[in-house]
Amino acid sequence: MGPMPDYGLVTALLAPVYTGYFQDSIILWRHHRNQGLSAVQFPTIARLLMIPAQASTDFVYPHRHLLSIEDLTPADINGLLDLADKSAEINRDVRKKRDTLRGRTVINLFFEASTRTQSSFELAGKRLSADVMNMAVKSSSINKGETLIDTAMTLNAMRPDILIVRHHAAGAVELLSQKVDCSVVNAGDGSHQHPTQALLDALTIRRNKGRIEGLTVAICGDILHSRVARSNIMLLNALGARVRIVAPTTLLPPSPERLGAEVFTFMEQGIEGADVVMMLRLQRERMTGSYVPSTREYFHFFGLDQEKLAYAKPDALVMHPGPMNRGVEIASSMAELPRSVIQEQVEMGVAVRMAVLEALSYQLPKE
Numbered sequence: 001m002g003p004m005p006d007y008g009l010v011t012a013l014l015a016p017v018y019t020g021y022f023q024d025s026i027i028l029w030r031h032h033r034n035q036g037l038s039a040v041q042f043p044t045i046a047r048l049l050m051i052p053a054q055a056s057t058d059f060v061y062p063h064r065h066l067l068s069i070e071d072l073t074p075a076d077i078n079g080l081l082d083l084a085d086k087s088a089e090i091n092r093d094v095r096k097k098r099d100t101l102r103g104r105t106v107i108n109l110f111f112e113a114s115t116r117t118q119s120s121f122e123l124a125g126k127r128l129s130a131d132v133m134n135m136a137v138k139s140s141s142i143n144k145g146e147t148l149i150d151t152a153m154t155l156n157a158m159r160p161d162i163l164i165v166r167h168h169a170a171g172a173v174e175l176l177s178q179k180v181d182c183s184v185v186n187a188g189d190g191s192h193q194h195p196t197q198a199l200l201d202a203l204t205i206r207r208n209k210g211r212i213e214g215l216t217v218a219i220c221g222d223i224l225h226s227r228v229a230r231s232n233i234m235l236l237n238a239l240g241a242r243v244r245i246v247a248p249t250t251l252l253p254p255s256p257e258r259l260g261a262e263v264f265t266f267m268e269q270g271i272e273g274a275d276v277v278m279m280l281r282l283q284r285e286r287m288t289g290s291y292v293p294s295t296r297e298y299f300h301f302f303g304l305d306q307e308k309l310a311y312a313k314p315d316a317l318v319m320h321p322g323p324m325n326r327g328v329e330i331a332s333s334m335a336e337l338p339r340s341v342i343q344e345q346v347e348m349g350v351a352v353r354m355a356v357l358e359a360l361s362y363q364l365p366k367e
């Protein structure tokens with residue numbers, strides 16, 4: 001009998017043929033050498049690494065910008081989620097760097113505070129080898145009276161490839177996208193849209209439940225001021241989920257049923273039988289008056305605690321986009337439950353933003 005073929009070496013050498021990434025050879029080879037995988041285990045791992053890549057190779061994102069979930073078809077959404085699945089695997093590897101955006105420039109322009117979105121776009125850009133600049137809005141000429149459009153035109157003249165923008169006014173990011181030559185991503189505009197948040201929430205649900213279609217998702221809390229709720233309702237409906245919104249009447253918009261969800265004003269009814277309970281932050285910075293008598297009373301009736309969560313399915317996921325107000329919309333103990341996927345949402349945030357930057361990069365001029 002001749003010598004056994006080295007399956008690890010063969011699979012590692014073939015990896016770029018399937019995935020399009022030379023680095024995958026190195027990743028697979030390292031797994032093989034360092035973890036002592038047997039010839040039987042190795043092809044299985046290789047196949048797992050390659051499946052999401054193969055799923056993503058056919059996907060062409062057909063837009064120049066990402067401004068609203070409304071602009072996306074179910075195929076666009078699934079394509080982005082498949083691509084993000086692959087990015088999630090890259091992020092769990094020791095070697096996280098890809099060449100996808102080498103030579104490209106990404107600018108983060110955040111007129112509103114952010115921890116998760118800004119830092120994950122920065123990490124995503126860096127992991128794809130882009131030059132990333134965080135515009136320091138507080139110390140910029142915006143404070144000297146420069147308009148949003150003038151600021152955008154100034155940055156545009158520096159020839160960025162992708163501009164990531166968060167602004168407190170609904171519609172501001174779309175307006176800006178009409179004035180610049182580069183691609184624009186909406187990182188949250190007022191109470192209107194936060195498309196990458198909805199994508200990362202969907203990715204988290206899909207990875208935990210295996211699907212979106214047919215699931216009952218209860219979105220609970222300050223619906224009135226929430227761009228996260230608006231983006232999630234659109235995306236979840238597009239992928240066939242049953243969406244409920246749960247809030248006191250003061251935190252619902254006029255004609256709330258027009259959002260495309262079943263409306264509830266009691267938590268126990270709204271959560272009953274849900275597969276996913278998504279809590280929202282009480283957005284006091286957007287409130288112009290008194291919408292709830294007190295945060296204590298709000299927590300009593302609408303805060304997620306053990307008693308209320310018991311109405312959902314026993315394996316219901318607990319989600320929150322962050323930042324969380326513990327003891328206001330969610331009890332600390334609920335955020336720490338094993339079925340709370342709040343930290344996984346943050347992790348998937350980086351993966352989704354890598355996928356969005358990669359998808360947009362295919363539309364950028366090549367010459």
Ligand code: CP
Nearest residue numbers: 114115116117321322
């Ligand atoms: N969920 C979210 O948008 O968080 P940040 O405001 O921290 O970006």
